Amino acid sequence: MTHETNNHYAIETRGVNLYYGNFRAVKDVDLQIVPQKITAIIGPSGCGKSTVLRSFNRMNDFVPSFRMEGEILFHGQNIYAEDVDPVMVRQRIGMVFQKPNPFPKSIYENVAWGARINGYKGNLDELVEQTLRDAALWDEVKDNLKKSGLSLSGGQQQRLCIARALAVKPEIILMDEPCSALDPIATLKIEELMRELSRQYTIIIVTHNMQQAARASDYTAFFTMDDDRAGLMVEYGETHQIFTNPRDQRTEDYITGRFG
Amino acid sequence: MQKELITHPPLADAGSIRAIHLKKKPRLGEMFIQGFLFFCGAVSILTTLGIIYELGKESLLFFQMPGVTLIEFFTRTEWQPTIGKFGVLPLVTATLMTTFFAMLVALPLGLSAAIYLSEYASPRARSILKPILEILAGVPTVVYGYFALTTMTPFLRLLFGDQVQVYNTLSAGLVMGIMILPLVCSMSEDALSAVPQSLREAAYGLGGTRLETALQVVVPAALSGIIAAFILAISRAIGETMIVALAAGAGPNFTFNPFLSAETLTGYIARISGGDVAYDTPDYNSIFAIGLLLFGATLLLNILSRRLVARFREVYE
Numbered sequence: 176m177t178h179e180t181n182n183h184y185a186i187e188t189r190g191v192n193l194y195y196g197n198f199r200a201v202k203d204v205d206l207q208i209v210p211q212k213i214t215a216i217i218g219p220s221g222c223g224k225s226t227v228l229r230s231f232n233r234m235n236d237f238v239p240s241f242r243m244e245g246e247i248l249f250h251g252q253n254i255y256a257e258d259v260d261p262v263m264v265r266q267r268i269g270m271v272f273q274k275p276n277p278f279p280k281s282i283y284e285n286v287a288w289g290a291r292i293n294g295y296k297g298n299l300d301e302l303v304e305q306t307l308r309d310a311a312l313w314d315e316v317k318d319n320l321k322k323s324g325l326s327l328s329g330g331q332q333q334r335l336c337i338a339r340a341l342a343v344k345p346e347i348i349l350m351d352e353p354c355s356a357l358d359p360i361a362t363l364k365i366e367e368l369m370r371e372l373s374r375q376y377t378i379i380i381v382t383h384n385m386q387q388a389a390r391a392s393d394y395t396a397f398f399t400m401d402d403d404r405a406g407l408m409v410e411y412g413e414t415h416q417i418f419t420n421p422r423d424q425r426t427e428d429y430i431t432g433r434f435g
Numbered sequence: 436m437q438k439e440l441i442t443h444p445p446l447a448d449a450g451s452i453r454a455i456h457l458k459k460k461p462r463l464g465e466m467f468i469q470g471f472l473f474f475c476g477a478v479s480i481l482t483t484l485g486i487i488y489e490l491g492k493e494s495l496l497f498f499q500m501p502g503v504t505l506i507e508f509f510t511r512t513e514w515q516p517t518i519g520k521f522g523v524l525p526l527v528t529a530t531l532m533t534t535f536f537a538m539l540v541a542l543p544l545g546l547s548a549a550i551y552l553s554e555y556a557s558p559r560a561r562s563i564l565k566p567i568l569e570i571l572a573g574v575p576t577v578v579y580g581y582f583a584l585t586t587m588t589p590f591l592r593l594l595f596g597d598q599v600q601v602y603n604t605l606s607a608g609l610v611m612g613i614m615i616l617p618l619v620c621s622m623s624e625d626a627l628s629a630v631p632q633s634l635r636e637a638a639y640g641l642g643g644t645r646l647e648t649a650l651q652v653v654v655p656a657a658l659s660g661i662i663a664a665f666i667l668a669i670s671r672a673i674g675e676t677m678i679v680a681l682a683a684g685a686g687p688n689f690t691f692n693p694f695l696s697a698e699t700l701t702g703y704i705a706r707i708s709g710g711d712v713a714y715d716t717p718d719y720n721s722i723f724a725i726g727l728l729l730f731g732a733t734l735l736l737n738i739l740s741r742r743l744v745a746r747f748r749e750v751y752e
Contacts, residue, residue, distance in 0.1 A: 234636065239558065266642030276633035279656050288651070289641030336637070343641050 184248070185210040185347055185377040186231055191245035193226050195238065200226050201406040204245075206396060208347075213369055213378045215388035215414065218398035219429065223406025224381045225273075227398070228349050231379065232268035233261040249347075266293055268347040269340035274356050275332035277324030277339070282307075282316050285324040285335055289343040302342060310338035311368050330361025337368065341376075348372065350380040354387065366391040385430055389418045397426045490730060493723030500717060508724070514687040514703075516717035523728065525689035529697035533608040533679050534672040536693065540612025541668050545619025546661065552620070553627035554649040565621075572617035580681030583610035588682065595694065602684035602696035611678050619668045626660025627653055659744040666740035670733045676701040700725050 186208040193201040201223035208214050216224045226235065233254060235241040246253045254264045277285050286303045295302065303320070307313040312334040316327070324335050333353055340348055350369075354362040369378055369391055382388050388395050395418070396411040410417060410426045421427040497503060503521050511522025548568065552561050587606040592599045599605070630653050638648040654661065684696025685706055698706070704722045712719045 232640065234640065237636075237639070262642055262644050265640055270636075270640035272633060272636060272640070274633060276631070276637045278634060278637065278652060288638075289643070292644075292647045292651070293642050339637075339641065 183210065184208060185250070186379070187248040187251075188227075189246040189248065191227075191230070191243065191247060193223065193230055193235070194240075194242040194244075196240040199403070199405045201398075202401070204408050206408060206411060208377060208379060209394060210346075210377045211373060211375070212393040213373045213380065213391060214394040214396065215392035216379065216381045216396045216398060217383065217385060217388045217429075218406070219400065220383065221404075221406070222398040222400045224398050225351050226406070228351055228379060228381045229270075231347070231349055232265045232270055234265075234270065236261055266343055267345055268349060269343055269345035271333070271336050271340055271348060271350045271353045273352040275329055275336055277327070277332050277335050279323060279325055281321050282324050282327070282335060283320040286338050286342045289339055293343055295342075306338045306342040307335075309341050309372070310334045311364065311371070312338055328361070330357050330364060333357060333361070333365060334368065337365075337372075341372075345376070347377040347379065350378065352381055352383065354382070354384070362387070385418075389414060397421075397423075397429065399425055399429065487730070490723055490727045493720060494727045496715070497717070497720035497724040500720065503717075512689040516721045519717075521717075521721070523700075523725065525687040526698060526700045526703050526725065527728075528689060528691065529604055529679075529683060529687075530673055530699040530701070532604040532691065532693055532697070533611060533675075533683055533699055534669060536605055536608025537611035537615055537672040537675075538665075538669060540609055541615040541619045541672075542665055544612075545616045545664070545668070546623050548616070548620040549623035549627055549661075550649050550654070553624050554645060554653060565624075568617050568620055571613070572621075574614070576614065576675065576677035577681070579610050579614050580607075580678045583607050583678055583682035591694075599694040600684075600696045602682060603694050604679075604683050604697050604699075605693035607679045607681075607683035608693070610682065611672055611675055614675070614678065615668050615671055618671060619664050622664035622667065623657070623661045626657040626664065629660065630656045662743050663740050666736050666743070670736050673732055673736075674701060674729060676705050680705040700729055704729075 184207045186206075188204050188206045191201065191204040191206075192199060204227060206227075216228060218224050229235045230243060230247060231254075235243070243255060247255055249264070249268065253259070254261075278288065280288070283303055286306055287299050290299065290302055304313060304317075307316060312331060315331060316322075316335075319326075324332065327335060333356075337348070337353075354365050357365065366387065369380070372378060373393075380388075380392065392414045394412065395414040397409045397417060398406050399409050401407050410421060410423045412422075417426065418430055421430060427433075498505065498508075502519050507521050508523050510524070511520065512524045513520040513522050514525050552564060556564065583606045584601075587610050588599065588601060588603065591603070591606055634652055634656055635648055638652040643652070679699045680702045683702055684698050685702065686696065686698055687703065688695060688697040690697055704725055707718050707722050
C-alpha cells in the first residue's frame with residue numbers, strides 16, 4: 176500500500192496496530208477513506224472491525240488497556256498526536272452505535288444537546304428541524320418533539336441517533352453495525368438515508384451483513400482474523416470489484432458464504 | 436389464494452415418542468423452603484405492626500392526659516411535660532436544624548464523591564477509595580458524637596468565638612453529615628454506575644467532555660436513584676440519636692440559632708428513657724408520642740421518595 180501524504184483522504188491509517196493489553200487485536204492496517212463516499216468494513220466476528228472504527232474518533236480511549244501504534248490521519252493530521260484533544264476529534268467525526276442509544280430526554284433535546292454543548296449560536300429550533308429532516312424523521316415526530324426519544328420504535332430511535340450526530344455538523348459519520356438491532360424495513364430506510372447523507376458526509380459503516388455492504392457502500396474493506404487471532408485487512412477496493420471479482424481467496428470464501 | 440400456499444407438515448409417528456407424564460409432583464423441599472421464606476418475611480412485617488401498635492397505644496395515653504391536645508402539641512413552643520407544657524416545636528426545630536446542617540455536608544460532598552468515583556476515577560483509584568469511604572460508615576456513632584464534642588465544637592469556637600455554646604446543633608449537624616456522607620456517596624454511585632455505558636458513549640461521540648457527560652447525561656439518567664439516596668439520608672439524619680444526644684444539647688430550646696444548645700426529638704427520647712422515669716408519668720408517655728411523630732415523618736419521606744422517583748425517572752431501557 177502507498178504511504179505518501181495525501182490530504183484529500185478523509186481518513187488515512189498508516190501502519191496501525193491496535194492492542195488490548197498485550198493482545199494485538201488488529202495489525203498493520205493501511206486504509207484510505209475517500210471523502211463523501213460510503214465505505215463498508217466487513218468481516219467475521221472478532222476480526223477487529225469495530226475496534227478499527229472506534230479508533231477513528233478515539234472512542235477506544237475509554238478502554239483502559241487500549242493502546243495503539245501507527246498513525247491515523249484526519250485530513251493529514253494525526254488524531255493521536257500528543258497535542259490533539261479527543262473531544263475536538265469527536266466533534267468532527269461523529270458516531271452511530273450498534274444499539275440505538277437515544278438519551279432519556281425529549282426528541283428535541285436529543286438533537287439539540289450535542290449542538291448546544293458545542294456552542295451552537297444559531298436558531299436551535301431550525302437546527303433541530305433541519306437535522307430531523309435530513310435524518311428522514313421529521314414527518315414522523317414533528318408533533319411530538321417533547322416526547323421521550325425512548326418512546327420511538329427501534330428504527331426511529333436509530334434515525335434520531337443519526338439526526339443527533341448530524342446536529343453537531345461532523346464531516347465523517349462512523350456507523351457501527353447500525354442496523355443489527357433493526358428489522359428489514361427499518362434497515363432499508365437507514366440504508367436509503369445513508370445514500371442521501373453521503374452527498375454531504377463521509378460515511379464509514381461496519382457491518383456483518385454482506386448484502387448491506389454490497390447494496391449500500393462505494394468501497395469495501397474486508398477484514399479477517401489471522402492465525403494469531405489478530406484482525407487484519409485482507410482486501411480493500413471498490414465494492415463492485417470486491418463482490419464480483421475478489422482478488423484474495425479468503426475474500427471470495429467469505430462473500431460466497433463458505434466461511435464466517 | 437393464501438391458503439394454498441400453506442402446507443401442513445405430516446404428523447410424527449406416535450410410536451416413536453416416549454410415554455408422557457405431565458402430572459403435578461409433590462415437592463416437599465420446595466414447600467418447606469417456601470414456608471420458611473414466608474415466615475422470615477412475616478417476622479419483619481409483624482415486628483413493624485407490633486411497633487406501630489405499641490407506639491399508637493402509648494401515644495393515645497399521652498394525648499388522653501389532662502391538658503394535652505393535638506393543637507397544643509403542634510403549636511406551642513415550650514416542651515416541659517413534667518410541668519404541663521406540651522409544645523413539641525422546640526424539639527422539631529432542633530431536629531430540623533441538625534438535619535439541615537447534616538444535609539449541607541452530606542448531599543453535595545456525597546454526590547460529588549459519587550460522580551468522581553463513577554465517572555472520573557480509574558478502576559484502580561476506585562478500588563482503593565471506595566473501601567476507605569466505607570470505613571467512615573463503620574465508625575460507631577458514639578465516636579462521631581465525641582468527635583463533634585471534642586473536635587468540631589472547639590473548631591467552631593475558634594472560628595466564631597464564644598457565642599458558640601459547648602453543646603450546639605451546628606456541630607452535631609455537621610458531624611452527622613460526615614457520618615451520612617458514605618451512605619449518600621455509595622447509593623448515588625450505584626445509581627450512576629447503573630447508567631448504561633452506551634449513554635456515555637453517545638455523549639462522548641457527540642463531542643461531550645467528561646463534565647458535560649457526567650452532569651448533563653449521566654446524573655439526569657440516574658436522578659431517581661440519587662433522589663432516593665438523598666431522602667434516605669434525610670430519614671437517617673432525622674432518626675440519628677447518639678451524635679445529637681452527645682453534642683447538640685440536653686434540654687429543649689426553641690431557637691434557630693445554630694450556635695445554641697437545643698435538644699432534638701431523638702435526643703429527648705434517649706435522655707428520658709435513659710433516666711429513671713416512672714411508668715405512666717407525662718414524661719414517660721410523651722416519648723411514645725414523639726416516637727410516633729418520628730415514625731410518621733420517616734414514613735412520609737419514604738412515600739415522598741417513591742413519588743419523586745416515579746416522577747423524575749428517566750427510563751433508559
